[in-house]
Amino acid sequence: MDSPDVISLAELAERWRAEEPDLTVHDPGGPHECLVRSGELLVRSDGAPAAVDRLRRWVDRAEETAESKVVRLRLRPGGDPVRIAADSGPAVAPNHVHVGSPIMIGTARPLPxxxxxxxxxxxxxxxxxxxxxxxxxxxxxxxxxxxxxxxxxxxxxxxxxxxxxxxxxxxxxxxxxxxxxxxxxxxxxxxxxxxxxxxxxxxxxxxxxxxxxxxxxxxxxxxxxxxxxxxxxxxxxxxxxxxxxxxxxxxxxxxxxxxxxxxxxxxxxxxxxxxxxxxxxxxxxxxxxxxxxxxxxxxxxxxxxxxxxxxxxxxxxxxxxxxxxxxxxxxxxxxxxxxxxxxxxxxxxxxxxxxxxxx
The missing domain is CATH 3.40.50.200 (Peptidase S8/S53 domain)
Structure with missing residues (x-):
């Protein structure tokens, strides 16, 4: 029997959504599993105009942060960021969620x-x-x-x-x-x-x-x-x-x-x-x-x-x-x-x- 402290990424994401509701697990439990911000793509500023034009059927708006030179492409409802990014070329990607390394996915998770x-x-x-x-x-x-x-x-x-x-x-x-x-x-x-x-x-x-x-x-x-x-x-x-x-x-x-x-x-x-x-x-x-x-x-x-x-x-x-x-x-x-x-x-x-x- 698994330890009660052993938990999957999907289960962790479900808990975290109370504070961060835009979390989506792609391919839960599978070989391509990753955690992303739902409805959001990232592209560098210099590639944003071409990306917006290419993805205009999906993009609701583009938001640029000058200090980072990164543009967030907010997708219309129903847009899958992983699938859309895969069809859009190497410059466009989902906004992947990073997990701190004391958090142990699928293993025991000791607390301090x-x-x-x-x-x-x-x-x-x-x-x-x-x-x-x-x-x-x-x-x-x-x-x-x-x-x-x-x-x-x-x-x-x-x-x-x-x-x-x-x-x-x-x-x-x-x-x-x-x-x-x-x-x-x-x-x-x-x-x-x-x-x-x-x-x-x-x-x-x-x-x-x-x-x-x-x-x-x-x-x-x-x-x-x-x-x-x-x-x-x-x-x-x-x-x-x-x-x-x-x-x-x-x-x-x-x-x-x-x-x-x-x-x-x-x-x-x-x-x-x-x-x-x-x-x-x-x-x-x-x-x-x-x-x-x-x-x-x-x-x-x-x-x-x-x-x-x-x-x-x-x-x-x-x-x-x-x-x-x-x-x-x-x-x-x-x-x-x-x-x-x-x-x-x-x-x-x-x-x-x-x-x-x-x-």
């Missing part, structure tokens, strides 16, 4: 649990910058006093966005991931940007916008979510931004226990990181393996407010133990940061790290 504090990272300053694109970053004591914290912008964790009691399943994730990075590269300068919801969801358009926002501002970019696609090819807007990032992009391989590629991790320029665990995705596209089971790091929790009435909660900073390829990725990013600090060229740093066995 309290842990004793590990040693506090040294307060150092290196000429190396890492952008963490995740759920946000709270002023945990490990970060709040560091020079880069205020300079990197204010995007605190959203801990309870679903309206149900308790904090959301992936709330605190960005704070945890950043703590892993600092434990192993204490002098790295962090730039954080929220691209993941507290449920652990994002999409191609949001991740592309995040990559574009940190272009030229980071030596390393850390991503901890990814997506499958119906044709097992990388969404073009992600490929475009990764290839122009100018940074070493490190991405979690995901936790489905499959060799099917996850994007953008499986792109050749990206360092795809799996974990030393059976839940980790695997295959020739995975470049490195790092510890991902019972990792301990910084965390933020909602706790009942002292003297407050029902529904009043406050943030408590502490430490947690969590599992997933999300926490293997920042470990490898830290190893690369240590080499960049020693002025090792980025290409050589990647070669060294991907040649190492799991530590």
């Amino acid at each position: 649990r309290s842990a004793p504090p590990p040693p506090t990272p040294a307060d150092e300053t290196w000429p190396v910058t890492a952008a963490v694109l995740d759920t946000g970053l709270d002023p945990h004591p490990w970060f709040a006093g560091r020079s880069w914290f205020a300079a990197s912008g204010h995007s605190p964790e959203v801990l309870d966005a679903d309206g149900r009691p308790g904090q959301d399943r992936q709330a605190g994730h960005g704070t945890f991931v950043t703590g892993v990075l600092l434990q192993h590269a204490p002098g790295v300068q962090i730039r954080h940007r929220r691209v993941l919801s507290s449920l652990g969801l994002s999409d191609d358009a949001t991740v592309a916008r995040g990559l574009r926002a940190v272009r030229g501002a980071a030596d390393i970019v850390v991503l901890t979510a990814g997506c499958h696609t119906s044709d097992d090819q990388c969404p073009p807007v992600l490929r475009h931004e990764v290839e122009r990032s100018g940074a070493v992009v490190v991405a979690a391989a995901g936790n489905g226990g499959t060799s099917r590629p996850v994007w953008p991790a499986a792109l050749p320029p990206v360092v795809a990181v799996g974990a030393d665990a059976s839940f980790s995705n695997h295959g020739a596209w995975v470049d490195a393996i790092a510890p991902g089971v019972d990792v301990t790091s910084s965390f933020v929790r909602l706790t009942p407010s002292r003297g407050g009435g029902p529904g009043t909660e406050e943030r408590e900073y502490g430490y947690a133990c969590w599992s997933g390829t999300s926490f293997a990725a920042p470990r490898v990013a830290a190893d690369i940061a240590c080499l960049l600090r020693l002025r090792v060229p980025p290409e050589e740093a990647v070669e060294r790290v991907t040649a190492l066995p799991a530590t």
Whole structure:
């Protein structure tokens, strides 16, 4: 009998629709399974006029976001984004939904649990910058006093966005991931940007916008979510931004226990990181393996407010133990940061790290 913690993507999507009603699972349980935004296609701005003209029978309106150079094509009712994209050429694609890597599709899904504090990272300053694109970053004591914290912008964790009691399943994730990075590269300068919801969801358009926002501002970019696609090819807007990032992009391989590629991790320029665990995705596209089971790091929790009435909660900073390829990725990013600090060229740093066995 299956464990009650084992759940399919279709079942997860049904739960998530309460907060994100536009989720559609294509080919549920099949070889082309992927999660997309219903009624929506993406195309780069320079290809939008031709795409709108070609798809005018399906397109209701086009919405451009100047900062990302990506156009959303909103489809008329009944339009299947996967099928329409397949008939439209390589420049047009569905807006795939990315799933954060502590979320384990088809495998057991451990939640973070309290842990004793590990040693506090040294307060150092290196000429190396890492952008963490995740759920946000709270002023945990490990970060709040560091020079880069205020300079990197204010995007605190959203801990309870679903309206149900308790904090959301992936709330605190960005704070945890950043703590892993600092434990192993204490002098790295962090730039954080929220691209993941507290449920652990994002999409191609949001991740592309995040990559574009940190272009030229980071030596390393850390991503901890990814997506499958119906044709097992990388969404073009992600490929475009990764290839122009100018940074070493490190991405979690995901936790489905499959060799099917996850994007953008499986792109050749990206360092795809799996974990030393059976839940980790695997295959020739995975470049490195790092510890991902019972990792301990910084965390933020909602706790009942002292003297407050029902529904009043406050943030408590502490430490947690969590599992997933999300926490293997920042470990490898830290190893690369240590080499960049020693002025090792980025290409050589990647070669060294991907040649190492799991530590």
